Amino acid sequence: MARSHLTLAALATAAVADLDVRQTGPHGSIGAGDFDSARLVGATGDEWVIRVPRTQRAEAQQSADLVAIRALSTGVRSRLSFAVPSYRGQAPIAETRAIVYDYVDGTPLSVGDVLAGTGLPSSVGAAIAAVHMLPTSFVTDAGLTSHTPFEAMRSSASVVDRAAGTGLLPAALLERWEAAIQDSQLWQFQPTVINGSLEAGSFLVGDDRISALLGWHDLQVGDPARDLAWVLGAPTADSVDAVFDAYNAARSTSERSLRHRATLYHELDLARYLLHGTHTKDTEVVDDAIGMMSRLVDTIQLHDERPIASGATEALDLDGVEDLLSATERRHG
Numbered sequence: 503m504a505r506s507h508l509t510l511a512a513l514a515t516a517a518v519a520d521l522d523v524r525q526t527g528p529h530g531s532i533g534a535g536d537f538d539s540a541r542l543v544g545a546t547g548d549e550w551v552i553r554v555p556r557t558q559r560a561e562a563q564q565s566a567d568l569v570a571i572r573a574l575s576t577g578v579r580s581r582l583s584f585a586v587p588s589y590r591g592q593a594p595i596a597e598t599r600a601i602v603y604d605y606v607d608g609t610p611l612s613v614g615d616v617l618a619g620t621g622l623p624s625s626v627g628a629a630i631a632a633v634h635m636l637p638t639s640f641v642t643d644a645g646l647t648s649h650t651p652f653e654a655m656r657s658s659a660s661v662v663d664r665a666a667g668t669g670l671l672p673a674a675l676l677e678r679w680e681a682a683i684q685d686s687q688l689w690q691f692q693p694t695v696i697n698g699s700l701e702a703g704s705f706l707v708g709d710d711r712i713s714a715l716l717g718w719h720d721l722q723v724g725d726p727a728r729d730l731a732w733v734l735g736a737p738t739a740d741s742v743d744a745v746f747d748a749y750n751a752a753r754s755t756s757e758r759s760l761r762h763r764a765t766l767y768h769e770l771d772l773a774r775y776l777l778h779g780t781h782t783k784d785t786e787v788v789d790d791a792i793g794m795m796s797r798l799v800d801t802i803q804l805h806d807e808r809p810i811a812s813g814a815t816e817a818l819d820l821d822g823v824e825d826l827l828s829a830t831e832r833r834h835g
Contacts, residue, residue: 608706627748
């Protein structure tokens with residue numbers, strides 16, 4: 503049963519000393535999702551959000567989010583043009599804990615909002631680039647994860663292998679994804695700071711620009727393409743182009759393989775969805791995943807889309823890719 507916002511307000515006063523709550527109300531969808539949450543207003547107009555996880559998965563996510571938010575120091579935040587929640591305090595409740603954050607204003611972004619001709623694609627691209635230009639040292643100093651290009655490739659290969667093992671993966675997608683994984687050029691990139699789990703709803707919007715970024719539980723050093731994968735779901739090709747153009751302009755880069763890897767990650771979400779369905783034995787999810795993969799195959803064939811692989815070099819086997827990436831990582835230090 504969901505906790506009332508009045509109960510959560512009382513918890514907040516226990517979590518933060520001298521917190522003077524004058525108004526309280528629901529935050530998000532009541533009784534939905536993995537958290538109970540409330541929005542609080544103080545006597546001076548200051549606002550906060552309190553969240554209590556409802557599942558073990560949510561508790562783990564909140565704990566990781568808290569580590570990341572604390573790692574985002576004032577100096578690091580000064581490099582960003584948008585707000586990031588700040589930690590205020592915590593209080594135990596039952597077998598978990600309530601966390602209080604400063605409230606950040608904005609409307610959750612929908613991928614359908616990322617339309618060419620508006621200011622949002624440019625703002626999204628610039629916001630993601632700003633995260634990727636942060637110094638990697640603050641992530642490693644916090645003891646957070648770092649992944650090499652080879653580890654990124656192996657992780658993708660594992661998803662494909664497991665999806666193929668279900669016997670439900672279309673042969674056309676297996677061939678397409680394996681070709682991308684075996685393309686040596688695709689996996690030569692410089693790891694950056696990444697959010698790690700970006701989706702449209704991670705962003706808050708105000709005045710036709712990104713005003714805040716939520717959900718930092720997967721903060722790490724890794725493949726920047728991961729943070730751009732969700733952009734491939736934007737309404738039009740022009741919208742996608744606008745985001746990538748703004749991203750490349752902000753970073754003064756034009757890494758050709760970045761969009762290829764983002765495309766691969768975007769498509770592999772279908773494989774992960776299939777694996778989720780088979781793991782939970784949810785036939786409705788499995789059937790939905792099969793239908794989505796079939797439609798992807800139809801789209802690829804209808805539009806005669808190019809392979810994800812760059813085609814710039816001959817495809818290598820897994821050992822060959824490992825050798826090449828090891829040499830690349832040595833050059834980058």
